[in-house]
Amino acid sequence: MITYNVAILGATGAVGREVIKILEERNFPVKEIRLLATEKSAGMEINFRGMNRVVEVAQPGSFKGIDLAIFSAGSSASLKFAPSAVKSGAIVIDNTNAFRMDDSVPLVVPEVNPKEIFKNKGIIANPNCSTIQMVTALKPIYDEVGIKRIVVSTYQAVSGTGKDAIEELKRQIIQYTKGDKLTSKVYPYQIAFNVLPHIDTFHENGYTEEELKMTRETRKILDDPELSITATTVRVPVLYGHCESVNIETEKKISISHLRKLLDSAEGIKVVDDPEKLLYPTPLMSENDDNVMVGRLREDYSIENGINMWIVANNLRKGAALNAIQIAERLILNE
Amino acid sequence: MITYNVAILGATGAVGREVIKILEERNFPVKEIRLLATEKSAGMEINFRGMNRVVEVAQPGSFKGIDLAIFSAGSSASLKFAPSAVKSGAIVIDNTNAFRMDDSVPLVVPEVNPKEIFKNKGIIANPNCSTIQMVTALKPIYDEVGIKRIVVSTYQAVSGTGKDAIEELKRQIIQYTKGDKLTSKVYPYQIAFNVLPHIDTFHENGYTEEELKMTRETRKILDDPELSITATTVRVPVLYGHCESVNIETEKKISISHLRKLLDSAEGIKVVDDPEKLLYPTPLMSENDDNVMVGRLREDYSIENGINMWIVANNLRKGAALNAIQIAERLILNE
Numbered sequence: 272m273i274t275y276n277v278a279i280l281g282a283t284g285a286v287g288r289e290v291i292k293i294l295e296e297r298n299f300p301v302k303e304i305r306l307l308a309t310e311k312s313a314g315m316e317i318n319f320r321g322m323n324r325v326v327e328v329a330q331p332g333s334f335k336g337i338d339l340a341i342f343s344a345g346s347s348a349s350l351k352f353a354p355s356a357v358k359s360g361a362i363v364i365d366n367t368n369a370f371r372m373d374d375s376v377p378l379v380v381p382e383v384n385p386k387e388i389f390k391n392k393g394i395i396a397n398p399n400c401s402t403i404q405m406v407t408a409l410k411p412i413y414d415e416v417g418i419k420r421i422v423v424s425t426y427q428a429v430s431g432t433g434k435d436a437i438e439e440l441k442r443q444i445i446q447y448t449k450g451d452k453l454t455s456k457v458y459p460y461q462i463a464f465n466v467l468p469h470i471d472t473f474h475e476n477g478y479t480e481e482e483l484k485m486t487r488e489t490r491k492i493l494d495d496p497e498l499s500i501t502a503t504t505v506r507v508p509v510l511y512g513h514c515e516s517v518n519i520e521t522e523k524k525i526s527i528s529h530l531r532k533l534l535d536s537a538e539g540i541k542v543v544d545d546p547e548k549l550l551y552p553t554p555l556m557s558e559n560d561d562n563v564m565v566g567r568l569r570e571d572y573s574i575e576n577g578i579n580m581w582i583v584a585n586n587l588r589k590g591a592a593l594n595a596i597q598i599a600e601r602l603i604l605n606e
Numbered sequence: 607m608i609t610y611n612v613a614i615l616g617a618t619g620a621v622g623r624e625v626i627k628i629l630e631e632r633n634f635p636v637k638e639i640r641l642l643a644t645e646k647s648a649g650m651e652i653n654f655r656g657m658n659r660v661v662e663v664a665q666p667g668s669f670k671g672i673d674l675a676i677f678s679a680g681s682s683a684s685l686k687f688a689p690s691a692v693k694s695g696a697i698v699i700d701n702t703n704a705f706r707m708d709d710s711v712p713l714v715v716p717e718v719n720p721k722e723i724f725k726n727k728g729i730i731a732n733p734n735c736s737t738i739q740m741v742t743a744l745k746p747i748y749d750e751v752g753i754k755r756i757v758v759s760t761y762q763a764v765s766g767t768g769k770d771a772i773e774e775l776k777r778q779i780i781q782y783t784k785g786d787k788l789t790s791k792v793y794p795y796q797i798a799f800n801v802l803p804h805i806d807t808f809h810e811n812g813y814t815e816e817e818l819k820m821t822r823e824t825r826k827i828l829d830d831p832e833l834s835i836t837a838t839t840v841r842v843p844v845l846y847g848h849c850e851s852v853n854i855e856t857e858k859k860i861s862i863s864h865l866r867k868l869l870d871s872a873e874g875i876k877v878v879d880d881p882e883k884l885l886y887p888t889p890l891m892s893e894n895d896d897n898v899m900v901g902r903l904r905e906d907y908s909i910e911n912g913i914n915m916w917i918v919a920n921n922l923r924k925g926a927a928l929n930a931i932q933i934a935e936r937l938i939l940n941e
Binding site: 420421422424426444445447448459460461464465466467468469473476477478499500501503505507508509510512514516518527546547549551552553554555566567568569570571572573574577579581 | 755756757759761779780782783794795796799800801802803804808811812813834835836838840842843844845847849851853862881882884886887888889890901902903904905906907908909912914916
């Protein structure tokens, strides 16, 4: 069996730790693993396959001999280290926003546009978490009846922001139960018992960067630059798992029973939709399920060809680490 | 000054307690107050204007001499007691679903359709919480440029379910911090750190009763039986304050600057929309603000005449108790 030298940049972050876990779970053919981070986190030890590995400070020379580098240490780290990693002969799978809209960089969800993987020139971009789960669920519909317009509102977990945000929500919950004042550092307002219609920075047109990411990444992945889509992205006091309320206007009519069958047979999707038994996807469910879960399938009677659906996935796994490793798996399958 | 004998049915519930507080705050001309509840809660004492009042068991005879009865003890209690209250000469303002779609019963948001109040035949219905805040924000737009279609996704606080649900979320938070198992009684799944796309019962078409309420009540209040509207209603782990992500297709174009002025000058609405200063409405804000707050005003580029907005209000106050008392205030203004 061919094995690979793998580097993880951002190994101590919420996504990086998930990457390490998934490499183990899926028995990815790792020869050697190199854990990299900024100076702040270097020196920490992380267990991989029963052995503690020391996290090293990332440097341009860190990628010598590396076959595959998975980056999730933020856009600036990606911009800084991708060129040297590629020069060293590694293929970079980048979880950040740094290269996603670069025309020479494939933006890939393996269930949706796997062929793009092989057009890479050294870098493959992993889409934004909320985009990944939405396009995974939309792709079968797009292929079957065409999509005219998408209106999406999200319910995103704090782990999407990173481990400081997980700690912030947990700290605020403890402060609340103790009757202490709730303190906020990561978010501009309290997130416990609150909802913030604000993810990433604001643009002049009133949209957040997250909302624009969902728009432009969906268009790139579906290879439909004119696709009509509008998004409202919202943070909720949940630890893991993003939810999306998605309204879709299709080109041709699709019945709900046909839609259910279509999604049920699609790769990477699990239909959880039995209202009579109170079955619908929740973010808690996504902690133990790697599928993109869809439910609340309904005809939208307000337009001729409309459907409503509820899409849930684990933002750290399918929304980030798992998707990256699924890209890597396809990549090596070809060798 | 004319004063009124007021009865509160469901006085010990989350909305009932808010009704009592608001009667005090707004100095409603109460002559005598009669606090009513089911046997379970009767005997409790609640303070009104500095005096403890004993909550009595509601009986058909309880409304003798009452001018105004505010009901929030559930639909079956409303169906049971409204006839005798009306027969006794009281005007009933009903917070439940019992009479909302009854053609002979006005369904009123005072900022939207105040004239309906005076068409009452003894009962005036208070709309569902999520409907009230949405129609308040939509009405100025509806009048100015017309509304073609509405797509709404909600983020609703547990207090909308009642005080048992408030206790459930608080209990689960405490169980979490103690490392205990989280127990659920009110909701079918854990609500702490979770999101449930499920409010009220499911219908055969896949919609929840809450979603259908938003559709039919909005049509009735705006007096537009054909209005195109589709809703997804969702429970989030928030104590007080409902949020709504609303996508609107207008008949005629409206610029965001014009929309902002329009909403800013409308009664009962407060525009909280300055992304540069990270200002947008949140449910926590609604704990200290009786307005319907709107923000995240954006042009929706996916259609010709589209806007996105974020609407937040205190579900127990504007969404229930306050709206009921505002109806009562208009009613007595006329006398």
